[in-house]
Amino acid sequence: MTEYSIAELMAVCLSREIGDGEVVLQGLYSPLPMLACLLAKKTHAPGAVYINVSDSIDSDPDYLPFSSADPKLHEGAVGIIPLCETFDLAQQGRLDLIFLGAAQIDQYGNTNLSVIGDYHRPKVRLPGGAASSFLCAVARRTVIWVTRHSPRVFVERVDFITGQGFLDGPGRREELGLPGEGPKRVVTNLGVFGFDEETKRMKIESLHPGVSLEQVRENTSFELIVPEEVPLTSPPTEEQLELVRRMDPYGVREIEFRK
Numbered sequence: 001m002t003e004y005s006i007a008e009l010m011a012v013c014l015s016r017e018i019g020d021g022e023v024v025l026q027g028l029y030s031p032l033p034m035l036a037c038l039l040a041k042k043t044h045a046p047g048a049v050y051i052n053v054s055d056s057i058d059s060d061p062d063y064l065p066f067s068s069a070d071p072k073l074h075e076g077a078v079g080i081i082p083l084c085e086t087f088d089l090a091q092q093g094r095l096d097l098i099f100l101g102a103a104q105i106d107q108y109g110n111t112n113l114s115v116i117g118d119y120h121r122p123k124v125r126l127p128g129g130a131a132s133s134f135l136c137a138v139a140r141r142t143v144i145w146v147t148r149h150s151p152r153v154f155v156e157r158v159d160f161i162t163g164q165g166f167l168d169g170p171g172r173r174e175e176l177g178l179p180g181e182g183p184k185r186v187v188t189n190l191g192v193f194g195f196d197e198e199t200k201r202m203k204i205e206s207l208h209p210g211v212s213l214e215q216v217r218e219n220t221s222f223e224l225i226v227p228e229e230v231p232l233t234s235p236p237t238e239e240q241l242e243l244v245r246r247m248d249p250y251g252v253r254e255i256e257f258r259k
Contacts, residue, residue, distance in 0.1 A: 004236050006189050007253040008244050009208060010145065011035045012236040013187045014099065017143045020045040022096035025086060025139070026052045028130065030068045031252050032145055033099035035244065038064070042243055055080050064248040066255070087131060090138045093179060098139045100132060102146055104158040107201050107222040109165025109183030111136075111144060112158035119160055129162035136163040141184040147256040149188040154220040166200035189257075190216050192233055196225050206233040 014036035018024055022045070026033040030053075037050045041058070050058050054069045060076030074080070081089075089095050103126050104112035113132060117123035136142055142163070146153055165183045166173060173182055182200075186193040191207040203225035207216065213230060236244070244253070 002238060002241055004241055005254065006208065007032065007147075007257055008236055008241060009233065010147070010187055010189065011039065011244060011253055012240050013192055013233065014143065014145060015040040015043070015045075015240075017185055017187075018045045018048050018097060021047045021049075023049045023089070023094060024051065024097045024099075025090075025095060025135070026050070026068065026099050028053050028069055030099055030101065031064070031066075031255050032147075034068045034073075035064055035248055035253055036099070038247055039240065039243055042247075043240065051081060051086055053083065055082055057081055063250065064252045066250070066252055087134065090135055093138070093140070095135070095139045096141070098135050098142055100136065100142050100144050100163055102144055102153065102163070104153055104155050105144060105146065105186065106155055106158045106165070107224075108167060108169060109142075109144070109186070109195060109200075109202065110158050110161045110167065111163040111165065112160050113162040114160040116159055122159075132163040133161075136165070136182075137178045137180055139180050141181045143184055144186045146186065146188040149190040149216070149219050151219055151221045154222065156222045166195065170198065170200045190219065193224070199225075201225055203227070204230055206231040208233045209235070 011032050014033055018040040024037055026037050040048055041050055052073050054073040056074045056077035057079040058077060059073045061072045065072040102111035113126050113129040115122035115125055190211045192205045193202050194205045196203050207230055
């Protein structure tokens with residue numbers, strides 16, 4: 001098997017979340033989801049509808065731009081859809097999947113992109129979630145990606161809920177009338193995680209090669225649900241790696257891993 005980077009593995013893992021025929025949205029500062037959407041379209045999900053924050057539909061640039069809102073993402077597009085119309089699409093229940101980043105995430109999949117500390121006197125003011133709270137409520141499902149899995153990111157309770165996960169446990173989304181299914185998967189530099197059907201708590205689905213269960217536990221501030229046997233994350237195929245490297249000759253996929 002050809003060697004691959006963690007960025008390449010994460011991009012492939014994210015692409016696996018896209019089903020053929022699904023409508024998918026990728027937002028700002030999303031190099032890995034941007035690559036994942038393009039990869040899925042060229043492999044297992046040619047019928048997926050890929051919408052990005054540059055307002056293009058099914059773009060096909062000859063290389064991955066450094067900005068996920070770059071006009072280059074209009075290349076090869078079959079159409080243009082203003083972002084406000086994408087929100088309407090979501091409210092109609094026609095947006096199947098959104099990708100979401102997080103500065104903090106808790107055991108119920110709630111995400112924080114707003115503040116660290118008290119909201120009125122924060123230690124750190126984050127960039128904000130833009131439309132996260134709206135989209136997490138109405139999109140059919142959410143997939144979260146985190147490139148630095150650490151106790152500061154994976155916290156017992158987020159300081160502020162920017163994007164709704166399962167809130168404080170099972171049934172809460174339904175009580176509030178949120179039509180979306182909530183978070184489906186979390187992909188990090190250590191592994192792939194899902195959510196237990198009954199408790200809605202985060203669970204381990206697979207660990208990346210070379211990552212131990214102890215390492216994941218040390219970098220998570222809450223107790224994860226662990227299966228009796230923890231699978232190894234499936235590696236990228238030769239075809240996937242070839243496509244990733246051809247689409248991204250400038251290494252945009254590595255940006256989030258640079259210190």
